[in-house]
Amino acid sequence: MLITANPIEHLQSHGIKPSPQRIAVMDYLLNSRMHPTADEIYLALSPSMPTLSKTTVYNTLKLLVEAGAVLNISIDEKNARYDGDTRPHAHFRCLKCGAVLDLYPEQVPYLEQIDRQQLGRLRIVQTRLYYIGYCEQCQEHTSN
Amino acid sequence: MLITANPIEHLQSHGIKPSPQRIAVMDYLLNSRMHPTADEIYLALSPSMPTLSKTTVYNTLKLLVEAGAVLNISIDEKNARYDGDTRPHAHFRCLKCGAVLDLYPEQVPYLEQIDRQQLGRLRIVQTRLYYIGYCEQCQEHTSN
DNA sequence: AGTACTTTTGTACTCATTACAAATATGTAC
DNA sequence: GTACATATTTGTAATGAGTACAAAAGTACT
Numbered sequence: 001m002l003i004t005a006n007p008i009e010h011l012q013s014h015g016i017k018p019s020p021q022r023i024a025v026m027d028y029l030l031n032s033r034m035h036p037t038a039d040e041i042y043l044a045l046s047p048s049m050p051t052l053s054k055t056t057v058y059n060t061l062k063l064l065v066e067a068g069a070v071l072n073i074s075i076d077e078k079n080a081r082y083d084g085d086t087r088p089h090a091h092f093r094c095l096k097c098g099a100v101l102d103l104y105p106e107q108v109p110y111l112e113q114i115d116r117q118q119l120g121r122l123r124i125v126q127t128r129l130y131y132i133g134y135c136e137q138c139q140e141h142t143s144n
Numbered sequence: 145m146l147i148t149a150n151p152i153e154h155l156q157s158h159g160i161k162p163s164p165q166r167i168a169v170m171d172y173l174l175n176s177r178m179h180p181t182a183d184e185i186y187l188a189l190s191p192s193m194p195t196l197s198k199t200t201v202y203n204t205l206k207l208l209v210e211a212g213a214v215l216n217i218s219i220d221e222k223n224a225r226y227d228g229d230t231r232p233h234a235h236f237r238c239l240k241c242g243a244v245l246d247l248y249p250e251q252v253p254y255l256e257q258i259d260r261q262q263l264g265r266l267r268i269v270q271t272r273l274y275y276i277g278y279c280e281q282c283q284e285h286t287s288n
Numbered sequence: 289a290g291t292a293c294t295t296t297t298g299t300a301c302t303c304a305t306t307a308c309a310a311a312t313a314t315g316t317a318c
Numbered sequence: 319g320t321a322c323a324t325a326t327t328t329g330t331a332a333t334g335a336g337t338a339c340a341a342a343a344g345t346a347c348t
Contacts, residue, residue: 053328074218110254125277133269197297
């Protein structure tokens, strides 16, 4: 479970006016640990919000990322993924099944230090730490 | 300057048969610190190799990455970038000018530890550490 | 110089994402 | 509440990175 359960408050605390579409996208991201793509979000919300447009999903995600309410994950070369959990954490992608998993500071020694690093005169806005390999299940089933 | 100056040896040491096109791409990556995109590589090599096809650049890059001779950098959402330096190091991208810079272990405390981490039963093949923000020059010229 | 295999090339295609302009909703002043 | 300005959403068309595919060119081996 995440810190903020309420999508409306989460939007407002990041200075975003909560429209029904924005609430739906934010709510979906706050309650998913699947790191969905824009298309997956659209497909998930369409049934209960039939007039929703894919463009709105893209626009909303852009807005949320720029406001810092959501993280953009570039671990998957094919397409962008999104994460409603903005606390510092790393991600792992399985080369076989494609799953993207969260790795929290308890599981990744030095993650906190790496995340809040001062690097010379660079002004760091965001840190991304990605691990790529084979998850437990995918190691069992293959020689790869 | 990099460890291996010779593109042919570098290819062979990764089990890749050196064709003229592969040598050209490898040579370009070994002597560039710009982290070029496939298109930038194509444009750079075209003049001296007029028959070169963009498909060949893509094919070659895929081959080089799979053989571990080159790194794929996913820090730039728009398109993939490539790095001929396969030693462990992090990358920084400037949100204003778009430059992608190398950050070596001397500049990033804990990078070595983060890179060779054992994470439970996950089998890690590659670690990617990206910092995003504003470079020195771009901070000077704006309020951002 | 002939056959099998590898590599390169060009064209056509896919598909994530964006541009754009019309339509709808929301807020505010009278 | 109704008219006007502004913000948001929507659908369609375009963009552009990357891939599929099959023909052409190159290489190796006999």
